[in-house]
Amino acid sequence: xxxxxxxxxxxxxxxxxxxxxxxxxxxxxxxxxxxxxxxxxxxxxxxxxxxxxxxxxxxxxxxxxxxxxxxxxxxxxxxxxxxxxxxxxxxxxxxxxxxxxxxxxxxxxxxxxxxxxxxxxxxxxxxxxxxxxxxxxxxxxxxxxxxxxxxxxxxxxxxxxxxxxxxxxxxxxxxxxxxxxxxxxxxxxxxxxxxxxxxxxxxxxxxxxxxxxxxxxxxxxxxxxxxxxxxxxxxxxxxxxxxxxxxxxxxxxxxxxxxxxxxxxxxxxxxxxxxxxxxxxxxxxxxxxxxxxxxxxxxxxxxxxxxxxxxxxxxxxxxxxxxxxxxxxxxxxxxxxxxxxxxxxxxxxxxxxxxxxxxxxxxxxxxxxxxxxxxxxxxx
Numbered sequence: 001x002x003x004x005x006x007x008x009x010x011x012x013x014x015x016x017x018x019x020x021x022x023x024x025x026x027x028x029x030x031x032x033x034x035x036x037x038x039x040x041x042x043x044x045x046x047x048x049x050x051x052x053x054x055x056x057x058x059x060x061x062x063x064x065x066x067x068x069x070x071x072x073x074x075x076x077x078x079x080x081x082x083x084x085x086x087x088x089x090x091x092x093x094x095x096x097x098x099x100x101x102x103x104x105x106x107x108x109x110x111x112x113x114x115x116x117x118x119x120x121x122x123x124x125x126x127x128x129x130x131x132x133x134x135x136x137x138x139x140x141x142x143x144x145x146x147x148x149x150x151x152x153x154x155x156x157x158x159x160x161x162x163x164x165x166x167x168x169x170x171x172x173x174x175x176x177x178x179x180x181x182x183x184x185x186x187x188x189x190x191x192x193x194x195x196x197x198x199x200x201x202x203x204x205x206x207x208x209x210x211x212x213x214x215x216x217x218x219x220x221x222x223x224x225x226x227x228x229x230x231x232x233x234x235x236x237x238x239x240x241x242x243x244x245x246x247x248x249x250x251x252x253x254x255x256x257x258x259x260x261x262x263x264x265x266x267x268x269x270x271x272x273x274x275x276x277x278x279x280x281x282x283x284x285x286x287x288x289x290x291x292x293x294x295x296x297x298x299x300x301x302x303x304x305x306x307x308x309x310x311x312x313x314x315x316x317x318x319x320x321x322x323x324x325x326x327x328x329x330x331x332x333x334x335x336x337x338x339x340x341x342x343x344x345x346x347x348x349x350x351x352x353x354x355x356x357x358x359x360x361x362x363x364x365x366x367x368x369x370x371x372x373x374x375x376x377x378x379x380x
Contacts, residue, residue, distance in 0.1 A: 006380065008036045009088035011098040015040070015047030015061075017241070017268050018210070019294045020095055020119045023152070023175050023368075025049050030176065030369025033058030039086055043075065043097075048268070069131075084108055090115055090376055096135040103142045113147045113379040118170070121155035121312050124288040127213045140164050147379055150372070153291035153313035171375055174313070175292040176368025179360045182301035184352070185277045192278035196264050202235045205337055206279040208272070208295035209286070211242025216287040216309075217250050222330035223285070225257035227337055234337075237264040239275055276302040281340050284308040287327045292317065301359040303352035305344065307336040317363070321355040 010028070015021050028038050038059045042050075045063040053061045062082055066075045083091065083105055092115040093099035099116040106114055116139075125133055140163065143149065149170045151157040161167045198204050205224070209215045217238060224236045236259070238250070247265070254263045269275050276282065282299030283306065284290070290312035297317060299306055306322040308314040315324045323340050325332040343351055 006036050006090065006376075007039075007086060007088045008090050008092065008376070009039045009041060009083065009086055010092045010094055011041050011102055012043075012094040013097055014042050014044040015049040015053060017048050019175075019292075020117070021047070021049050022294055023119075024094055025052055026176055026178055026365050027368060027372060028053070028059050029056065029178075030365050031373060032369075035373065039088070041079070041082060048270075080105065080108055088112055089380060092376075093117060095119060096132070096139055099146070100135060100138045100142060103145045106145065114145065115376065115379070116143070116146045116149040118149060118151040118156045118160055119291050120289050121153055121159040121291050122288045123159075124214065127288075136163075143169065148375070150375065151291065154316065155312045156291040173368065173371050173375065174363055175294055175297065176365035177294070177297040177301045177359050177363055178365045179301050179356075182273050182276065182298045182359075184303040184356065185273065188271075188274040189277040192274045196237065196266075196278070198235050198264075198278070202233050203231070203280045203341065204235045204237060204278060205281045205283055206237040206239060206275070207283045207285060208239045208275065208299075209284075209293075210240045211238075211247050211250065213246075214286055214289040215240075216285045216328065218253060219287070219309075219328055219330050219333060220283060220285045221250065221254050221257065221259065221263070223333035223337070224254075224259055224263065226330055226334040228259070228262065230334075230338065231341070234262065235264065236262055237266060237279075239266050239269055241267045272298060273302060276304055279304050280344070281337055282306045283333070283337075284311070284314055285333060286311050290314065296322075297359055297363050300355040303356045305340055305351050305355050307333065307340050309333070318355075319358055321351060321358055 010024060012024060040061045042063050043066040045065055053059055064075050064078045090113045091102050093102040094117045102114050143165045151170055151172050152175050154172055157170045157172050207220050227234050276299045282304045284293050284296050286309055292313050296306050296308060306318050308318055308322055308324055309327050310324050323336040325336040
């Protein structure tokens with residue numbers, strides 16, 4: 001097979017906001033178009049990243065036009081027809097449903113290599129419905145039929161191996177951050193803080209992530225209340241979308257703790273580099289589920305130091321540039337913020353530089369693309 005003939009097909013549910021979706025877009029941007037003919041197949045149309053993908057001349061996006069979860073037969077017919085026409089050399093599933101479907105498609109694709117993608121670790125199954133639990137069990141039963149499984153974190157690999165997945169088929173390729181887009185930007189910082197009504201004297205601490213129980217926003221809110229007792233110049237911002245009822249529940253908790261004018265609530269933002277630059281400290285307070293948290297890497301690439309919970313590969317990601325605290329511990333999180341403020345006061349410029357350099361050197365998008373290309377090439 002010559003280098004120019006690898007037909008690579010990714011299978012993913014949708015291209016709406018999310019860490020896995022962002023990483024898929026970053027990966028296909030970085031892959032060599034002279035080496036790969038790349039197609040992304042999605043179950044559903046639209047999604048916030050679909051416009052970005054449409055601007056990539058070397059990537060084709062095919063939607064199967066699904067409208068509802070149980071719209072099965074029309075979707076299956078279109079999917080089988082699409083992959084038989086594409087005849088990919090590699091079919092790469094992204095996330096559980098796509099992983100399971102890739103095995104179902106294998107009889108129609110003789111000679112195609114099947115690759116799975118794992119993006120999470122240490123899942124708390126009480127926060128997911130029966131269908132998600134079923135998909136996990138199906139993955140475990142079918143994992144032996146995959147040719148390769150790519151996990152984006154060491155924690156993700158360890159978790160799946162501990163739950164019966166084949167260790168010899170799993171390789172770890174960390175996520176990649178576009179360090180040409182996520183860069184320190186003082187103008188963006190000043191503009192965004194002004195839009196949010198945050199003064200230069202206030203220390204802005206933010207959490208970026210969808211409003212979901214695994215992200216543990218209640219711990220963030222309770223830590224904010226504790227931090228305000230010792231540092232009145234704190235402001236806080238939560239960036240992300242979620243169920244309206246859960247959002248109201250979180251906002252009510254903030255109001256009860258006297259934080260109504262201290263917490264800024266923002267939905268998904270198109271200009272995430274500006275959001276990250278606006279922060280003094282970025283926070284990950286997740287209690288489970290994380291593999292490689294993109295938001296932490298993006299903040300670090302912007303020169304923003306991070307305080308993170310000990311979940312997934314967060315400790316590996318921040319290294320000596322960050323502060324790691326226990327899960328579900330508001331006091332520890334508040335103490336972590338105070339420790340980081342102390343470090344910023346004494347080594348601020350050096351700390352910000354080290355945070356960015358760590359991402360550039362270890363977790364850049366080009367490294368993601370090169371490593372993935374090497375691993376996929378080994379299958380052929």
